[in-house]
Amino acid sequence: LLMKKSNANFPKTVEGQVFHVGIKRGEMGDLSRAKLLSRWLDADTPIFQRESRRGFLTITGKYKGVPVSIVGIGMGLSMMDFFVREARAVVDGSMIIIRFGTCGTIGKATAGDVVIPEGSFVVTKNYDYPIFENKEIAVQDYEIKTKEQPYNISKVIYGDKEIRGLIQKQLLNSGIPQNQIFQGLNATCDSFYSSQGRLDKNFVDHNKELFKSICTKYPDAESLEMETFMLFYLAKCSTDAPYRFQRKANNEQRNSIRAAATAVVISNRKTNEFVDPDRLDDLVKIVGEAVLKVLLEIELDEVHFEDDECVW
Ligand code: URA
Structure with a gap:
């Protein structure tokens, strides 16, 4: 609570x-969110559930007859990397992955709203940045004096436009008003604390000006969290090399993963307002079901294996 x-x-x-x-x-x-969403799976088909020793919870069943998995991955770029690569390794054919979680916001949305980011960039600590270069100089002064920036802000990787549109449609269908749904850009950060601009007297983080730097580079920056960039990036890196999809006429390479994301805003980082916990539970159920409905609407590419075998 x-x-x-x-x-x-x-x-x-x-x-x-x-x-x-x-x-x-x-x-x-907290793998409780994945359990909360499993309520929507068809009750008349078997449900597979496994919690790994590394904290991943996989629940696989059917939603209105269509096989789906709900996976609680924990938090962070590395957990998303583990999940996408390891899931990709054990699933045949093309995949659709939608990240559904929570986020903070530095844009127009506030606690209790929902975001569907168009794209995501990553904010990482510049680990080469001096921690205490000269204790005589006040931290703020030396942020100005040094040429290095304390944080790196990457370019944007975009998610799947069609899936984003379907999420928006399903959220509206589920009763979430248009004025509580925001797009814009997502910042995926390598820390919940330093690179999300949280101030912590126990550490020297050089992050007082971070929101200003992010919003100067990306004025439509909206959400802050820790996973979406890795998902979008890996989807862009994914290849259909191990498979033989029905290719388009020009035989072009295609990604084997399509990705999108949506998140409930739990904290407004400009006002420090936090979502009401009961409202959060309701929103998780509503948005979670909307995401499952999106999965019903998208056709997966058909996959054909040569000699019934996938050649790596
Ligand atoms: N998740 C994050 O990474 N940051 C927040 O502020 C809220 C959820």
Whole structure:
């Protein structure tokens, strides 16, 4: 249970537990969303469920007769990398992956809204940036004096336009009003803290000006989270080399993964407002079902194997 008036700069539960590790002061110790979504799977077909030792929860079943998987991957670029590459390795044919999760926002959306990013860029700490170059110089001064920037902000990788449009349509059908749905760009960050502009006196993060730098480079930056860029990037890197799809006339190479993303805004980083936990649960159910409906609407490419075998 999150605090009703939790502070998005360092969210804690009513018991004072930190957001991810789940421990409070004096203690040293969430795949719940995937479980929440499994309620929509057809009850009359078998449901496969496995929780890995590395914290991934896979629930595979059918939604209105169509096979789908809901996978809780945890958080971060590496978890998305594990998931996309490992899932790709054990699925035949083309794949559609939609990331559904939560995010913060630095744009027009606020807590309780929903975003469907057109594209995503990655914000990473510049690990070459001096931490304490000269203790005599105040941190802000030396951010100006050094030529290096404390954070790198990448170019944008776009998601699948058709899938994005279908998500928008299904969200509207499910009763989410147009003025609570935002597109714009997503910033995927390599930390929930430093590269998402959270201020933490325990570390020197050089991030006070980060939102300004992001919004100067990308004025339509909307959401902040930790996974979407990796999904969009890997979808763009994916090849159909191991498969023989029904190719277009010019025999062009095609990506074997189509990707899109949507997220419920849980924190407004400009006002530090946090979503009401009951509202969050409702939104997860509504948006989660909308995403499953999108999967019903898209045709997957047919795959043909040479000699019934996939050659790597
Ligand atoms: N997820 C994030 O990475 N950041 C937020 O502020 C909220 C959800």
